[in-house]
Amino acid sequence: MKTSVYYKTKRISLNMLIHLFLIAVAATCIFPLLWMVSSSLKTQGEIFKDTSLIPRVFHFENYYLAWMEGGFGRFFLNSIFYTASVVIGIVIVASLAAYAFSRLNFPGKNILFFMFMAAMMIPIPGSFVPLYILLNKLHLRNTALGYILAMINVGLSTSIFLLKTFFDKMPTELEDAARIDGCSKLGIWWNVALPLAKPVLAVVVVFNALTVWNEYILALIIFDSRALMPLQVALMTFQGEFITRYPLLMAGLTITALPIIIVYLLMQKYIVKGVTAGAVVG
Amino acid sequence: MRIKSTLENYIFVMPAVIIFSIFYIIPFIWVFRYGLHDWDGISPMMTYIGLGNFKEILEDKVWWNSMLNAGYITLIALTFQNALAFLLAWACDREIRLKNFYRVIFFIPPVLSEVVVGLVWQWILDGNYGLLNHWLIHLGLPNLARNWLSDPRTALTVVAVVHSWKGFGWGFLIFLAGLQTIPRELYEAARVDGANAWQSFRKVTIPLMVPVAVLVAILTILGTMQAFVLIIAMTGGGPAYHTQVPVLRILASMRGSSRFGYACAQGISFGIILIAISFIQYRFSKKARQM
């Protein structure tokens, strides 16, 4: 007969195994981050010889040097500006469109939606040249606005897809109530749909913030004026110059990784609920 | 009245449609046009060759080989990456401590830029001075130590594994969310009915997770087939053609051989294949849902 001690031991050992598994995977995940940070605090010679994770002496000045020599200041602000603008832009544009696809009717609705979905599946490598010429003709090439609009387009399809699926699953009672109260369509969208969609919006925010923050090739091609460059462009140049000065390179990379980690930390509370309600269960 | 209402509806989609038309459709048409020409990307003149590029693609062995490589990486992603994501999500779904801690940690790889990931893993996997070999030797397994990224037998698999490592965070999150929306009552009911852990997993968890799995599969396929930045950072597509993938081939045609028209044709064929795969996926998922 199996005693309760048996069951208890079984449960404890199972839990221990699970914990070991989780910790092992977590270790591999956090290792690169730790390695990056620890390398940034060492000196050039130490990186190759001393393979321990905790440097003997903490060379915090590497961060100051990287910031100064990489000229990060302006570019950092630019990136924050672009990321914020694009995210806000997409949130508004995509949620408007997604709401319409989900709740409103108009001729051509299905065709339009299908177009957006197809765009998700057809990447256009090589689209840089037409984009360049296009922006040129619109006199938007060397401007922040041009870049922001182009970047809004990049994340548009996926965001619309996510949002529409959520709106589809949303119970209609609240909206009906608002309509009876005399709310306009726009009002319903702003006052009812959006607040309910906070979780999915969090996903959209993180996804697009990541995309814009890490983007550099389009920026490099369409911007001529240094003042408009985002951080990643400076980082690429920085990498080229400092590939031989590892500690500074690592410091630079850490600086660029931090903001996006912060965004995720802030948003992740919402995300679990969001992805749930999003495109998921049946 | 109806007309006014319909017009109002259009206003909702207008911003998206306008931006989309300008920044996607127009460039797409141009790329399509380029695909029908022989052009080096520099001269003001292009030669119209109709479907010539596409015919050449059909015979391009390197292109199809790169597709196979991408397919292999995607396969590993679909199995290893998503199995890992699911297991981790399942482990975190139970009442354990540090759940939130893990949730944050597991999402770090997707957040890091691919260049950083490539650099770090290259250093870990380096044949002579890498950490992995260092540990293998210390653990008494020197025969396993090799030049992971340069050995043609291991290069592609290693790249696929690193790619899965970087990507499982998204799958983990989605699976976790899916698991957490399964009402506890269902598990209670199952236990009352006398089901043990394995049976309740089979009868409750799995059926409710099938739609989630399908969603993750679609996103995985679309994302992994188009991967390339990580590969450039780690192996540059080598050794020989062992880690070439379609997007790398397109870039090579654009920059390396200055065949812009051909590159655009490659891009379009790639798009068509992806749509076909998504379509098959969609039908398959519908069937799975009906089961």
Next chain:
Amino acid sequence: MRFLSLFSVCCFLLFGNAGCAPKKELQKPTITIWHWMTDRELAKKYESLTGTKVNLELYAPSDAYSQKVRAAAQGINLPDIFGILAEKRDFASFVKAGHILDLTPYMEENNGAWKNSFFSKALAVNEFNEGNSYGVKPGVYGVPIDIMTIQMVYNRGLFKQLGLNPKEPPATFQEFLDIGKKLKEANMQGLVSGWGEVWMIDCFANNYAFNIMGKDKVLATIRGEVPYTDPDWIRVFGLFKEMQDSGVLASGIVTMVNKTAEQLFANDKAVFAFNGSWCVNVYKGMNPDLDYAAILPPKVSDKYPMSVWGGAGSSFMVNARSKNKEEAVKFLLWLTDRDQQAYLAEVTNNLPANKNSLTRIPDILAQFARGMESATHPNVWGVSEFSAVIEAFDKGIQSIIIGEKTPEQVAAEVQKIKERELAKKRQ
């Protein structure tokens, strides 16, 4: 709500700034130069040395730089001075598209004063000759800023460790291979080079091709008159197999990028390196105490001379549509003047393009400079190989090194692709 107002303030700030920036009314024209020289020293020296108002823009890495130049070319938006990091074929396309100013008249002024100040090999890379196969009007279209050669270097300190005489580097290929055995015993890494970036393999193979069969036969092969399955070519392919078997190649060389190779060599982790003269500055930055010397790659045959690739390191072109053409040309004239070149050479450890500037260069650079005598460059041959063939050639060599294909197999494959490309051309 607060967030919205914060956002509007940011908008205003940035748009306000962006609005102000481009509208500068200057008395003197400003020349804009796009360059890719991530070598910080070089860029800084340019800036401090300029007399005219020059706007230097750095775009890196060089891959991204090329894309930007091409996109700008399409949009007819090139700066006054820029470089084309590409092969002769693309250079030709740029010229034919009207993007590049013909500098021949300036070069020929004063009895060719400007022209003659350069090493002829440096200028040749930027020249198109009579009857060239690209269909470009003959002339000089670019200005070399420095010159370089790609040769072999070896670590004298490690030689001592191996029990070899640091003053006697391998003179023949066989001697080179023999060192491989010693390397295996001592568990050291041999030759490092960026052979993950295929053009470096091409360079190495080509050097030996010249040595084995002579320049004429190589060019004949490119023209399609000699097949790649010729025994001489198979011999070239075979060299890589011999190197791999002897253990003289560092492991992982087939996926190595040149920067990694430079790191390894600079940190005393490899005995040989195959790299360009720009490495002098790089090694100095990573390890100023490195004890090394430069040699020609050890020859295989005595029939023909060993050759290396050399010529212009970086070159600049003038935008034919630039509004400040004269100013731009004046700037380039000044930049390539004897004094500026000497100064640049001193601080950047690159070889000057102006042959009158070779006054005081460090010994190691002098060794590279000597290699210039044996130097050639694909951009001066007047013919270009098909890029598909080059790719198959280089990747084929990679396959030989990793032991997947034999030299004969690779030769056959390359020839097949060559014939396919020739057939296409004839249509």
